[in-house]
Amino acid sequence: MTVRVGVIGAGWIGKEHIRRLTDTVTGARVTAVTDIDAARAEEAAAPIGARVLPGGAAVVAADDVDAVLVTSWGPTHAEHVLNAIAAGKPVFCEKPLATTAEDCLKIIEAEVAHGRRLVQVGFMRRYDAGYRQMKQVIDSGRIGEPLIVHCAHRNPTVPESYTSGMAALDTAVHEVDVLRWLLDDEIVSTQVITPRPTSKRFEHLKDPQIMLFETAKGVRIDLEVFVNCQYGYDIQCEAVGEEGLVRLPDPAAVGVRTAAQHSTEVLTDWVGRFRDAFDTEFREWIANLAAGNEPTGPSAWDGYAATVITAATVEALESGRVVATDLKPRPAFYGGAA
Numbered sequence: 203m204t205v206r207v208g209v210i211g212a213g214w215i216g217k218e219h220i221r222r223l224t225d226t227v228t229g230a231r232v233t234a235v236t237d238i239d240a241a242r243a244e245e246a247a248a249p250i251g252a253r254v255l256p257g258g259a260a261v262v263a264a265d266d267v268d269a270v271l272v273t274s275w276g277p278t279h280a281e282h283v284l285n286a287i288a289a290g291k292p293v294f295c296e297k298p299l300a301t302t303a304e305d306c307l308k309i310i311e312a313e314v315a316h317g318r319r320l321v322q323v324g325f326m327r328r329y330d331a332g333y334r335q336m337k338q339v340i341d342s343g344r345i346g347e348p349l350i351v352h353c354a355h356r357n358p359t360v361p362e363s364y365t366s367g368m369a370a371l372d373t374a375v376h377e378v379d380v381l382r383w384l385l386d387d388e389i390v391s392t393q394v395i396t397p398r399p400t401s402k403r404f405e406h407l408k409d410p411q412i413m414l415f416e417t418a419k420g421v422r423i424d425l426e427v428f429v430n431c432q433y434g435y436d437i438q439c440e441a442v443g444e445e446g447l448v449r450l451p452d453p454a455a456v457g458v459r460t461a462a463q464h465s466t467e468v469l470t471d472w473v474g475r476f477r478d479a480f481d482t483e484f485r486e487w488i489a490n491l492a493a494g495n496e497p498t499g500p501s502a503w504d505g506y507a508a509t510v511i512t513a514a515t516v517e518a519l520e521s522g523r524v525v526a527t528d529l530k531p532r533p534a535f536y537g538g539a540a
C-alpha cells in the first residue's frame with residue numbers, strides 16, 4: 203500500500219522531507235502541500251504533481267491524504283496535530299510537538315481518548331546509526347550503570363533572529379530527547395552556566411552555554427551548546443559508566459595526508475550530519491503505517507517532556523537557578539505506571 207502524505211509547511215525542512223518521501227522512501231507519495239506562502243507551496247508541489255491546498259485543515263481533511271506531515275513553524279504545530287487526531291489520521295510533527303506544555307497535554311489527552319497512537323515527533327537522532335549503537339552498548343550493560351554523560355552541540359553560526367532561549371528550545375531539545383531515550387531515564391532538574399561569550403555572536407546572544415541536567419537515577423549530564431563555533435557542525439556525546447565508556451562516532455570521512463598534515467572533513471550543517479537518520483526515520487514511519495501499525499518513534503509524551511524540560515532550561519538560564527522539570531505522571535498509554 204502507498205501511504206499518501208499531506209504536508210503542512212513547505213519551508214527548509216518541509217522541502218527536505220518532501221524530497222525524501224518522493225525520492226528515497228519507498229511506499230510513500232506526497233499528494234498535497236500547503237504553506238501560508240502560496241508560492242512556496244506551489245514550488246514544492248508542482249515538480250511532484252501534488253495538489254496545493256489552501257490551509258492545514260484542508261490537508262488534514264483531504265480524501266487523498268492518509269497521513270499528515272507538519273513542518274510549519276513551531277507555534278502552529280499544536281493546531282495541525284490536534285486536527286489530525288480529530289480526523290483519526292497519523293501525524294508526523296517536526297520538533298517541537300508544541301511550544302507550550304498546555305498544548306502538549308491537549309494533544310496527549312486527544313490521543314489517549316482516540317485510544318491508538320497517531321502522533322510521532324521528529325526527533326531524528328534516535329535513528330542515527332551511532333546513537334543506536336551507543337544505546338545497544340548501554341542496554342547490554344557492557345559499560346555498567348551510566349554515571350555521567352558529556353555532550354556538545356555546535357553549529358557554525360546562527361542568524362540574528364536566534365535568541366538565547368533557542369539554545370535550549372531549538373538546539374538542546376535534540377539532546378534532551380536522545381538522552382532520555384539512551385539512558386531510559388527522566389531529566390529532573392536543569393541548570394545553565396554561561397562562560398565568557400564568544401566575540402563572534404550577535405550582541406544579544408548568550409553563546410556558548412553549558413547546560414547541566416540531572417536524571418531521576420542520578421546521572422549528571424553536561425551539554426555545551428555553542429552555536430557560533432565557526433568551524434563546523436559538530437555533535438559529540440560520551441557516556442561514562444561504572445565499567446567503561448561509550449562514545450558517539452564522528453561521521454565517516456576519509457583521512458587526507460598532504461603537505462605534512464593529516465585531516466578529515468568536519469560537516470557544516472544538520473542536513474548532512476543527520477541525512478541517514480532522517481531517511482531511516484521516515485522509512486520506519488512509512489513502513490509502520492503501510493503495515494497498519496501504530497508509529498513506534500518518539501511519542502506525544504516524549505514531545506511533552508522535551509517541551510517542559512527545555513522551557514525549564516530557559517527559566518534556569520534567565521534566573522541563574524537550578525530548576526526542577528516538574529513533569530506530570532506519565533499515563534499508562536505511554537508506558538507509565540499510572
Ligand SMILES: NC(=O)C1=CN([C@@H]2O[C@H](COP(=O)(O)OP(=O)(O)OC[C@H]3O[C@@H](n4cnc5c(N)ncnc54)[C@H](O)[C@@H]3O)[C@@H](O)[C@H]2O)C=CC1
Binds near residue numbers: 236258273297
Ligand atoms: N529535526 C530537525 O533537526 C529540524 C527541525 N526543524 C523544525 O522544523 C520546523 C520548520 O523549520 P524550518 O523548515 O527550518 O522553517 P522555515 O521557516 O524554513 O519553514 C516553515 C514553513 O512553514 C510555513 N508556515 C508557517 N506556519 C504555517 C501554517 N500554519 N500553515 C502552513 N504553512 C505554515 C512558512 O511559511 C514556512 O514556509 C520547525 O518546527 C523547526 O524546529 C527545523 C530544522 C531542523
Ligand SMILES: O=C1[C@@H](O)[C@H](O)[C@@H](O)[C@H](O)[C@H]1O
Binds near residue numbers: 429
Ligand atoms: O534542529 C535543528 C535546528 O532547528 C537548530 O537551530 C540547530 O541548532 C540544530 O542543530 C538542528 O538540528
